[in-house]
Amino acid sequence: MYKVLDKDIIEMKIIPYISLSKRGFSPRVPLSQIVNAILHKIKTGVQREYLSVKYRGKLDLSSVDLDGSHTPVIRGGEGVDFQGRKKGKNTNTLYLTDIQGLPLAMSGPVAGNHNDLYDMEVHFEVVAATLEKADIPVAGLFMDTDAGFDSKDFRGTCVAREVNANVCLNKRNGSKQDRDEYFDQ
Numbered sequence: 001m002y003k004v005l006d007k008d009i010i011e012m013k014i015i016p017y018i019s020l021s022k023r024g025f026s027p028r029v030p031l032s033q034i035v036n037a038i039l040h041k042i043k044t045g046v047q048r049e050y051l052s053v054k055y056r057g058k059l060d061l062s063s064v065d066l067d068g069s070h071t072p073v074i075r076g077g078e079g080v081d082f083q084g085r086k087k088g089k090n091t092n093t094l095y096l097t098d099i100q101g102l103p104l105a106m107s108g109p110v111a112g113n114h115n116d117l118y119d120m121e122v123h124f125e126v127v128a129a130t131l132e133k134a135d136i137p138v139a140g141l142f143m144d145t146d147a148g149f150d151s152k153d154f155r156g157t158c159v160a161r162e163v164n165a166n167v168c169l170n171k172r173n174g175s176k177q178d179r180d181e182y183f184d185q
Contacts, residue, residue: 005039007032025101061136063099063166066127066145068092092118096127096143105130117149121157128161138163147171155181 005014010032018031027034070090094107107123128138139162150170158165169183 005036007036010035028100028102059102059104059136060099061141063142063144064104065097065099065101066094066124066143066149068094068148094123094127096131104134104136117151117154120149120151120154124154124157124161140164142166 091109105127142164147168147170
């Protein structure tokens with residue numbers, strides 16, 4: 001992998017300034033490797049699917065997770081727009097991780113004034129194509145998502161790709177008694 005900075009420099013000059021979450025899982029990869037991968041992406045502009053996959057055997061694809069992230073954007077950039085509920089300019093991105101939380105694929109930025117389902121079929125195809133370029137089969141994946149992805153169109157996209165979508169039922173889409181979609185708590 002292309003080295004942007006030396007591991008010691010990353011650990012001494014960057015990592016002390018990264019805030020660590022008190023919730024969720026701790027990363028299973030050293031933080032210096034995560035920072036190096038991010039800097040590699042920024043420096044080279046290379047797409048995530050072209051990053052070397054050194055630890056392919058450590059991926060746990062028994063289940064994958066899909067979620068979106070609304071990221072505040074202060075200085076502009078691609079896919080930026082104002083979102084009232086976030087009180088500022090944002091960009092949205094979809095992330096797919098393995099069961100351990102290791103990133104597998106992500107979509108491109110989408111203007112922040114949209115919800116997670118905006119153009120979902122297109123963005124999910126980008127994620128699926130990224131997996132296929134990395135020789136990770138999409139068909140047969142068991143994918144967990146939250147209620148924000150509960151739509152007939154997204155479920156149809158998953159069926160077409162032979163992905164077993166475990167989508168939490170959104171209460172705004174009707175009561176659980178009225179629906180026959182699969183969901184495993």
